[in-house]
Amino acid sequence: MFRLSTEENPFAPIDERKNYNGIDLMKFLCAILVFIIHIPPFQGGMFEFAKDANFWLQHFACRIAVPFYFASSGFLLFKKAPLYKLDNERIKTYCFKILRLLGTWHILLLTTEKGHLWYLSATAIAIILLSLCLRFRIKLGYIYTIACILYLIGLLGDSYYGIIAPLQNITIFNLIFKGYKFFFSTTRNGVFMGFIFVLMGATFSNQKNMLKTRTALIGFVVSMICLFAEVFLLKRNSIPNDHNMYIFLLPATFFLFSFSVSIELKDRFIYKCLRNIGPIIYFSHLLIYKLTLLAISVISNYGIWLARYQFVLTLLFTLLTAILIDWLSRKDKFKWLNLLFA
Secondary structure, eight states: OEEOOOOSSTTSOOOOOSOOHHHHHHHHHHHHHHHHHHSOSOOSSSHHHHHHHHHHHHHTGGGGHHHHHHHHHHHHHHTTSOTTSOOHHHHHHHHHHHHHHHHHHHHHHTTSOOGGGHHHHHHHHHHHHHHHHHHTTOOHHHHHHHHHHHHHHHHHTTTTHHHHGGGGGSHHHHHHHHHHHHHOSOSOSIIIIIHHHHHHHHHHHTOSEEOOHHHHHHHHHHHHHHHHHHHHHHHHTTOOSOSSOOTTHHHHHHHHHHHHHHSOOOOOHHHHHHHHHHHHHHHHHHHHHHHHHHHHHHOTTTHHHHHTTHHHHHHHHHHHHHHHHHHHHTSGGGGGGGGGTO
């Protein structure tokens, strides 16, 4: 069993390793997965093939990305202190950092699609909600019960929406639906989705023993197979209203995060770069996508041909932009660029 701490207290933090390179690598890969969710990889060609391939990539394979981000936030925030010994200043600083990033990218993106920024506000809300539960000394088992109930409600408003949709014809439920939509336009938020994954990450940070790397990997593969079956059945029966939340995302995230924490990767400069490049990809890819499409439309002679490769071009330009910003941010004159990702 891979040990992360020698503490006897099960709620004591894991060891103070400076870097978690497995998490940094996985967060970078998750940024690419989010990129794929928003920008279909397959364009033109065999339409039905492209449509099906995009669906399974965007609504199945890539949906592990955001839950992993949530779990990472909970893990990294709570790893330096026992859960019930709150570091209020650290939590406050972290939430203000999130709000600063949210404001900065709202300004930079201007008229570009900003929907992906929901993750920032959702993370802050989930962290505040968890902090309140811990402050009131609610037992961990009860917190998980609350989180599971909230996630279940979230499922019914998302991928399992078809189950409750007929209830809208009943007056009392119709009023409940309207009331809910007044406060929450979607269950893809920090309360119904983010809370349980942030809690999961926070719990990981306070556990003495972790799963073996091989066990975690096998668990992840099995969970993804089950997730595939879940998505298939939901799609076949036309139940989803959206595709952000699934039941088997819970074990899949658990095992993937366990795998990421358990693998030991030596400190290398590349991991430090990936730690910065990932967030830049996440925040900037839709803006660069819009600029790429604009450039393709201007090049009249080759525009139609290039349009088939808009995914590859956008990914290339986004990676180059992220690498450039990371490189410049290490120069004294451009330290302010750290505000874009840290």
